[in-house]
Amino acid sequence: xxxxxxxxxxxxxxxxxxxxxxxxxxxxxxxxxxxxxxxxxxxxxxxxxxxxxxxxxxxxxxxxxxxxxxxxxxxxxxxxxxxxxxxxxxxxxxxxxxxxxxxxxxxxxxxxxxxxxxxxxxxxxxxxxxxxxxxxxxxxxxxxxxxxxxxxxxxxxxxxxxxxxxxxxxxxxxxxxxxxxxxxxxxxxxxxxxxxxxxxxxxxxxxxxxxxxxxxxxxxxxxxxxxxxxxxxxxxxxxxxxxxxxxxxxxxxxxxxxxxxxxxxxxxxxxxxxxxxxxxxxxxxxxxxxxxxxxxxxxxxxxxxxxxxxxxxxxxxxxxxxxxxxxxxxxxxxxxxxxxxxxxxxxxxxxxxxxxxxxxxxxxxxxxxxxxx
Numbered sequence: 001x002x003x004x005x006x007x008x009x010x011x012x013x014x015x016x017x018x019x020x021x022x023x024x025x026x027x028x029x030x031x032x033x034x035x036x037x038x039x040x041x042x043x044x045x046x047x048x049x050x051x052x053x054x055x056x057x058x059x060x061x062x063x064x065x066x067x068x069x070x071x072x073x074x075x076x077x078x079x080x081x082x083x084x085x086x087x088x089x090x091x092x093x094x095x096x097x098x099x100x101x102x103x104x105x106x107x108x109x110x111x112x113x114x115x116x117x118x119x120x121x122x123x124x125x126x127x128x129x130x131x132x133x134x135x136x137x138x139x140x141x142x143x144x145x146x147x148x149x150x151x152x153x154x155x156x157x158x159x160x161x162x163x164x165x166x167x168x169x170x171x172x173x174x175x176x177x178x179x180x181x182x183x184x185x186x187x188x189x190x191x192x193x194x195x196x197x198x199x200x201x202x203x204x205x206x207x208x209x210x211x212x213x214x215x216x217x218x219x220x221x222x223x224x225x226x227x228x229x230x231x232x233x234x235x236x237x238x239x240x241x242x243x244x245x246x247x248x249x250x251x252x253x254x255x256x257x258x259x260x261x262x263x264x265x266x267x268x269x270x271x272x273x274x275x276x277x278x279x280x281x282x283x284x285x286x287x288x289x290x291x292x293x294x295x296x297x298x299x300x301x302x303x304x305x306x307x308x309x310x311x312x313x314x315x316x317x318x319x320x321x322x323x324x325x326x327x328x329x330x331x332x333x334x335x336x337x338x339x340x341x342x343x344x345x346x347x348x349x350x351x352x353x354x355x356x357x358x359x360x361x362x363x364x365x366x367x368x369x370x371x372x373x
Contacts, residue, residue, distance in 0.1 A: 044255050044256050044257050045255055046255045046257040046258060047257055049101075049257065051098070051101050051257055051258070051260075051261045052098030052101050052261055052264070052265075054075075054101065054104060054105055056073035056074055056075055056119075057074055057075055057076045058073070058074040058076075059071070059072065059073045059074070060072050060074075060151075060152065062120070062147055062148050062151045062152065063147070064123065064140075064143065064144045064147050065143055065147060066131075066132075066135055066140075068123045068128065068129040068130070068131050068135070068144075069128060069129040070120050070121065070122075070123065070128045070129070070144055070147065070148060071097075071120060071121045071126060071127035071128045072118065072119070072120040072148060072151075072152055073097060073104075073118075073119045073120070074116065074117070074118050074119075074152060075104055075108045075116065075117040075119075076108065076116055077108050077110075077114035077115060077116060078108045078109045079111060079114065081114045082114065083113075083114050083115060083116035083156070084113035084114050084115070084156070084157075084356045085113050085114075085115050085116070085156065085157055085158070085159055085186075085352055085355055085356050086115075086116045086117075086118060086153045086154060086156060086157070086158050086159070087107055087115050087116070087117050087118070087158075087159045087160075087161060087348070087352065088117075088118045088119075088145070088148065088149065088153060088158065088159070088160050088161065089103060089104065089117065089118070089119045089161050089166075090120075090122070090145060090160065090161065090162040090163070090166030090167075090169050090170060091119075091121070091122060091125070091126075091163060091164075091165075091166050092162075092163045092164025092165040092166050092167075092192075092193075093164055093165040093274075093277060093281060094125070094265065094266050094269045094274060095125065095126075095163075095164075095262075095265045095266075095269075096121045096122075096125050096126025096127070096265050096268060096269075097119040097120060097121050097126060098126075098261060098264075098265060099163065099261075099262075099265060099335070099337065099338065100119055100337065101261070101338070101341075102337065102338065102341035102344075102345060103117070103161070103337060103341070103344065103345055103348060104117050104119055106341075106345045106349075107345065107348065107349065107352070110349055110352065112353065113352055113353060113355075113356040115352055118148065118152050118153060120148050122141055122144065122165070122166070122169070123135070123136070123140070123141070123144060124136060124269070124270070124273035124276065124277070125268070125269055125273070126265075126268060130270075130273070131273075131276070133276045136273070136276035136277050136280065137277075137280040138165070138168050138169060138172050138280045138281070138284055138286075139172055139176070139280075141165070141168070141169040141172060142169055142170075142171075142172025142173040142175065142176050142177075143172075143173075143176065144169075145160075145169050145170065145172075145173050146173055146176070146177055146180065149180070149184075153184075156184075157184060157185075157186045157355060157356070158184045158185045158186065158187075159185070159186060159187040159188070159189070159348075159351065159352055159355050160185055160187075160188050160189070161188075161189040161191065161348060162188075162189070162190060162191065162193060163191045163192055163193065163337060164191075164192050164193050164308075164309060164334065165193075165277075165281065166191075166193070167190040167191060167192070167193025167194075168193060168194070168281075168284050168286065170188060170190070171195060171286040171289045171290065171293075172286060172289070174286075174289045174290075174292035174293055175286060175288075175289035175292065178292045181292055181293065181295070181296060182295070185296055186296060186297060186355040186356075187296060187297045187298070187299070187351045187352065187354065187355040188293055188296050188297070188298045188299070189298075189299040189300075189301065189347070189348055189351060190298065190299070190300050190301070190314075190317060191301050191302065191336065191337060191344065192301075192302050192303065192306055192308075192309050192314075192334050192335075192336055192337075193302075193309060193313065193314075193317075194284070194309045194313035194316075194317075195284075195285070195286055195287045195289075195290055195313070195316060195317050195320065196284055196285035196286060196287050240263065240266070241259060241260075241263055244259050244262050244263050244266070245259045247307050247308065247333075247334070248262055248308070248333055248334050248335045249332075249333040249334075249335055249338075249339050250303050250304075250305030250306070250331045250332045250333035250336075250339065251305075251331060251332075251333070251339060254339060258335070258338045258339065261338070262335060262338070287316075287320060290317065290320040290321055291320075293321060294321060294323070297351060297354050297355060298321050298323070298324035298325070299324065299325050299327065299347055299348070299351050300314050300317050300318050300321070300324050300325065300326045300327070301314070301326075301327040301329060301336065301344065301347060302314035302327075302328065302329065302336065303328075303329040303331070303332030303333050303334065303336040303339070303340070304328050304329065304330060304331065304332070305331050305332060305333050306332070306333050306334045306336070307333065307334065308333075308334040309334065311328060314326060314328075325347075327343075327347055329343055329344075
């Protein structure tokens with residue numbers, strides 16, 4: 001069983017664990033894992049937090065260019081004033097917009113600048129529509145982000161924030177529509193993400209490929225017997241919870257409520273959706289697209305205990321963007337925006353302030369000038 005267990009690191013990592021674990025019937029250890037789950041529950045700092053349940057000011061559906069409906073939420077500045085900046089939050093593989101709970105809670109509270117937050121579920125994730133397999137690509141996700149921006153972000157300045165596959169989505173948009181970054185995007189935050197060579201460290205590339213016999217078999221089984229595969233996955237949920245905690249977070253004493261939220265997001269992503277995205281994640285290589293971000297103010301932030309996209313991926317991005325600010329979140333894992341949300345939000349708030357301050361505007365204008373000469 002060990003080789004299969006090592007497969008837990010593919011894709012979003014924890015999703016692979018959920019699917020593989022269920023298929024091989026690992027729920028026998030559930031009672032011991034349930035006991036682990038109760039550890040620290042009495043001291044859980046987020047036991048009373050409405051994680052992932054904050055009401056939006058507006059929700060809508062944006063149609064992608066192929067007709068897939070994308071679920072979108074918008075949050076206005078808390079003081080009712082006019083927003084000076086729109087921040088678009090783009091989630092990662094096997095997650096949904098709920099992973100930004102703390103950022104969507106706190107960023108609209110800013111008074112300088114006033115921030116409007118736009119969140120959406122990527123195709124085949126959360127409440128968005130199911131994508132055809134041939135459209136389950138990072139290239140298509142870049143087009144989806146463009147559709148969301150055009151439909152919901154008005155005409156003012158933008159700040160784009162992407163985690164994991166969400167960061168890859170931003171890179172894809174920069175590759176496809178550099179003019180968006182020249183004309184509107186002032187700031188970018190790339191969190192726990194990679195520009196390519198994912199198999200070099202962290203996620204093992206063979207498990208990211210749809211041609212791997214195990215992952216290919218899961219995809220075929222999910223297509224033929226989706227209900228059976230989903231039932232098998234849910235039967236191993238206790239063990240999945242333990243793997244979520246181990247793989248997605250750096251601190252073994254992480255809040256059980258945060259792990260529960262992560263598990264709920266994973267449960268909301270079908271096995272077939274997971275397997276549809278494997279090939280595009282394994283073949284992702286957008287190092288060249290980073291050149292389109294050089295005139296923007298860029299933050300690169302990653303946990304140094306990230307087991308899925310190790311900190312070395314952040315260092316590679318920072319090398320390509322020498323003016324970017326590189327932040328190492330000590331002892332944080334892949335879900336750094338949940339695990340160390342105060343750190344992440346404080347850096348995002350500073351990025352927003354620079355985007356709307358005189359220095360930020362001057363830098364943005366210089367970048368536009370250079371890009372058009």
